[in-house]
Amino acid sequence: MHTEESTIIQKISKKTTIEPNAIAVVTSLYRIGQGIKNKLEQEVLAKHKISWTSFSILYDLWIYGKMETKELALSAGVSKATISNIMRTLENKSLCRRETDPRDRRNTFVVITPKGKEVIEELYPEFHEGEIAIVKGLKTDDQKQLAATLYKLIKDNKF
Amino acid sequence: MHTEESTIIQKISKKTTIEPNAIAVVTSLYRIGQGIKNKLEQEVLAKHKISWTSFSILYDLWIYGKMETKELALSAGVSKATISNIMRTLENKSLCRRETDPRDRRNTFVVITPKGKEVIEELYPEFHEGEIAIVKGLKTDDQKQLAATLYKLIKDNKF
């Protein structure tokens, strides 16, 4: 979508201001985001039978060791309900373990297991190779500038 | 995820080359893509009870008037099955209409209806305001440079 700016400008410009840069940027960003997810899911995660969100959660646990479920939801950008479902799956695979907070039994901590560490340490290098491949066509300076601009977008929009 | 590069470098750098720029760019791109979808769905499309993909398809039909279902699938980045389901919904709402190709009855064309045009012409300006809001924190030159870099990413990766 959004490939024919001149046409669309004809269609509505009488009533509305059109900013082609906004169209190009927003459309491209969404397309690339989906492309990244699809590519890495198919090329890296699929053969290990682990979903994008599960990988993201296992990664967080690998880095931080122990997290509350609500922190995991925030970090992975999914709802508490999704975390609850994913935790059941990961726990069935013995990749992590839930523990009730003794001080406040409403809270639940999640801990990565040794088996969970094995899996993520096998998986991550391959995932990172995929990340590198995606940006390898850009010069280092362009990568840095892009990172800075994206960071500003995230901050401005609270993404 | 991917917020603690130093930690992760410690964890696997003995075996693997880490490129922080690749991590920052890929992670940010995915996060922004999801953020854009969520924001525009909630702030613009939700009150009109139309999904992101349905909007995208209606937009394409608005621009091109008449398209084959397989073209719609490619343009919207979803499967033919999804198009089939969405077409049923849009047809029930009388926003578009399916027609069998008389030359090859395996093919189906989709045409936007007058009511479909009304809906998209009411909806699009508001959607575009959302697009503008997302990038408004960036200077015009930065927007242009970003668009160019994203375009290269799309081309390199065939996204």
Add this chain to the structure above:
DNA sequence: TCAGAATCATTAGCTATGAAACGATTCTAC
């Protein structure tokens, strides 16, 4: 000519996700 391959759209079954409801637990104000 015509049998099988190819190419469509559609359907069925599945997974992932979110919103809302729910029960358990803790906090707060009096």
Add this chain to the structure above:
DNA sequence: GTAGAATCGTTTCATAGCTAATGATTCTGA
């Protein structure tokens, strides 16, 4: 001390999307 508000995680229900199977149609090669 205690009733009500707030905050958890979980469950339930609904929706979006995909893969694989299906049926209809057209093409192809002998």
